[in-house]
Amino acid sequence: MNLILLGPPGAGKGTQAVLLSGALKIPHISTGDIFRSNIKQQTELGKKVSDILASGGLVPDDLTCEIVKDRLQQDDCRNGFIMDGFPRTLPQAEMFEEMLKARNQKIDTVINITVDDDVIVKRMSGRRMCSCGKVYHITGNPPKQEGICDACGSALYIRDDDREETVLRRLKTYHDQTSPLIDFYSKRGLIIEVDGDKDIESTFRDIMAALGRQPDGV
Ligand code: ADP
Ligand code: AMP
Numbered sequence: 001m002n003l004i005l006l007g008p009p010g011a012g013k014g015t016q017a018v019l020l021s022g023a024l025k026i027p028h029i030s031t032g033d034i035f036r037s038n039i040k041q042q043t044e045l046g047k048k049v050s051d052i053l054a055s056g057g058l059v060p061d062d063l064t065c066e067i068v069k070d071r072l073q074q075d076d077c078r079n080g081f082i083m084d085g086f087p088r089t090l091p092q093a094e095m096f097e098e099m100l101k102a103r104n105q106k107i108d109t110v111i112n113i114t115v116d117d118d119v120i121v122k123r124m125s126g127r128r129m130c131s132c133g134k135v136y137h138i139t140g141n142p143p144k145q146e147g148i149c150d151a152c153g154s155a156l157y158i159r160d161d162d163r164e165e166t167v168l169r170r171l172k173t174y175h176d177q178t179s180p181l182i183d184f185y186s187k188r189g190l191i192i193e194v195d196g197d198k199d200i201e202s203t204f205r206d207i208m209a210a211l212g213r214q215p216d217g218v
Pocket of ligand 1: 007008009010011012013014015016123124126127128135136137138140141196197198199200203
C-alpha cells in the first residue's frame with residue numbers, strides 16, 4: 001500500500017506513521033527525519049539544508065525529490081511506503097507522480113490529518129523526539145522514563161525548529177505551499193480526512209478504519 005500522510009506540522013503525522021508502519025509492515029519515510037539525520041552526521045546534504053530547517057523554510061523541490069527517489073529504491077519499499085512530510089509543494093506532488101509512474105506504481109490513499117493552528121502551537125512546545133523515529137509529548141504522550149525513548153533507550157531531544165516563532169513560520173509555509181495539495185489529491189479522489197484533534201489511539205483507529213483495516217494490539 002502506498003500512503004501519504006498530509007497535514008500541518010504537529011498534526012501527528014510522525015506519531016501515526018510509526019503506528020501504521022508497525023501495523024501495515026511498510027516503511028515510514030520522513031523527509032524531515034532524513035534531513036535531520038544528515039545534519040547530525042554533518043554530511044554534504046546536511047550542510048546544505050541545516051539553515052533552511054532552522055529557519056522553518058522548505059528545502060528546494062529538486063533536492064527533496066532526489067532524496068525520495070533514492071529512498072524508494074531501497075528494498076524495504078517493495079510492498080509500499082508511508083510518506084510523512086512529502087510531498088509538501090505542488091511541484092513535488094507532480095514530480096512524485098512522475099517518479100511513481102516510472103516505477104509502475106501509484107498513490108493509493110492520502111490521509112489528511114486536520115488540526116487547528118492554536119492546538120499545534122501548544123503541541124510543539126512539548127514535543128520530544130528520538131533519532132529512531134518515535135515521537136513523544138511531555139504531558140500528552142510521555143516516555144516511561146523522562147527523557148529516554150521507550151523503544152530504543154536513546155536520549156530524547158528537542159527540535160531546534162519547535163521554538164514558537166519558527167513553528168508560526170512553518171505553519172505559514174504550510175498554509176501557503178502545502179495546503180493546496182488537499183485540492184490536488186481531492187481532484188484525484190485520493191483524500192481521506194481524519195480528525196487529528198482526538199487522542200493518538202482514536203486517530204489511529206480512525207485511519208485504520210478508513211483504510212478498511214482492523215487495528216489489533218492498540
Ligand atoms: P508531525 O509529524 O505531523 O509534525 P508529530 O507526530 O511529531 O507531528 O506530533 C507533534 C506533537 O504532538 C508530538 O509531541 C506528539 O507526541 C503530539 N501528538 C501527536 N498526535 C497527538 C494527538 N492525537 N493528541 C495530542 N498530542 C499528539
Ligand atoms: P518535518 O520533520 O516533516 O516537520 O520537516 C522538518 C523540516 O524539514 C521542514 O520544516 C522543512 O524545512 C524540511 N522538509 C521536510 N520535508 C520537506 C519537503 N518535502 N520539502 C521541503 N522541505 C522539507
